[in-house]
Amino acid sequence: MTSDASQTNADSPDSPLSLAQMAQQVLTTADGREKTALSRRHAAHWFAYRAGDAAKIEVGTASPPLHPARPDKPELLNPRDVPRRRPGSEAGRKALLHAVAHIELNAVDLHWDIIARFSHVPMPLGFFDDWVKAADEESNHFNLMCDCLEALGSYYGELPAHIGMWRAAEDTAEDLMGRLAVVPMVLEARGLDVTPGMIEVFRKAKLTQAVDALEVIYAEEVSHVAYGSKWFHFLCGRDNLDPKEVFHDLVGRYFHGHLKPPFNEEKRAEAGIPPDFYWPLADEIPVKPPALR
Ligand SMILES: [Fe+2]
Numbered sequence: 699m700t701s702d703a704s705q706t707n708a709d710s711p712d713s714p715l716s717l718a719q720m721a722q723q724v725l726t727t728a729d730g731r732e733k734t735a736l737s738r739r740h741a742a743h744w745f746a747y748r749a750g751d752a753a754k755i756e757v758g759t760a761s762p763p764l765h766p767a768r769p770d771k772p773e774l775l776n777p778r779d780v781p782r783r784r785p786g787s788e789a790g791r792k793a794l795l796h797a798v799a800h801i802e803l804n805a806v807d808l809h810w811d812i813i814a815r816f817s818h819v820p821m822p823l824g825f826f827d828d829w830v831k832a833a834d835e836e837s838n839h840f841n842l843m844c845d846c847l848e849a850l851g852s853y854y855g856e857l858p859a860h861i862g863m864w865r866a867a868e869d870t871a872e873d874l875m876g877r878l879a880v881v882p883m884v885l886e887a888r889g890l891d892v893t894p895g896m897i898e899v900f901r902k903a904k905l906t907q908a909v910d911a912l913e914v915i916y917a918e919e920v921s922h923v924a925y926g927s928k929w930f931h932f933l934c935g936r937d938n939l940d941p942k943e944v945f946h947d948l949v950g951r952y953f954h955g956h957l958k959p960p961f962n963e964e965k966r967a968e969a970g971i972p973p974d975f976y977w978p979l980a981d982e983i984p985v986k987p988p989a990l991r
């Protein structure tokens with residue numbers, strides 16, 4: 699990866715940014731709403747090029763930071779120090795929305811990071827289309843969660859949040875297949891397992907704005923998991939590797955802990971992840987999803 703090209707292009711108004719440079723810009727923008735606005739503008743620009751309505755954008759290369767820029771708030775704590783609140787209470791519902799907003803902001807950075815960090819790996823353009831689309835959707839998800847928090851008199855940054863969320867990105871910074879195995883195929887697949895329970899929490903409280911927002915998230919997250927599975931299988935096929943064996947090996951190497959049932963087997967299947975990928979990595983004893991404990 700080189701930064702020479704990125705600096706030359708970024709400094710010249712005549713040279714449009716490459717996709718990798720756009721990704722780096724998003725990663726180095728700290729404020730959540732600014733980050734997502736920039737992310738959506740860059741995504742629209744990329745798709746205008748892909749539709750033939752704008753000049754060519756090179757994939758290019760960039761030097762993404764190891765940690766993306768983040769706002770001063772929320773305070774980031776170890777998971778065990780983040781206070782747990784009962785989801786049936788108003789404080790619990792705010793905490794749940796806050797936790798999802800934090801996940802979504804991380805997801806915006808994760809999807810731009812896979813573009814910036816692995817743009818030197820020869821991949822079909824469809825690989826970049828998928829992650830730009832996912833980043834655009836995560837940006838909308840973050841904004842939707844912020845809107846819900848603000849409607850309840852809160853805001854993103856009011857509560858502490860989980861510090862560990864970038865660990866998967868750091869651990870897989872040099873390994874594209876590891877990144878695909880752990881981020882979309884484990885962490886985002888986990889979102890498919892727990893989101894229906896969250897929707898129920900807000901449905902019971904008659905908070906339709908949050909129900910509607912979480913329904914959007916739930917529907918769109920299936921495709922993010924599917925993109926992970928698609929490109930993971932693509933890379934296995936290119937190197938003549940057994941996808942299930944490689945998946946188990948990479949998750950064992952990079953993911954700290956077991957996968958927690960119950961699994962949303964139907965949505966996981968829709969996203970292209972068969973049961974023999976995740977059941978062998980599961981805890982034996984079913985536990986409640988952490989977000990609802
Ligand atoms: Fe999302």
Ligand SMILES: [Fe+2]
Nearest residue numbers: 805886919922
């Ligand atoms: Fe996602």
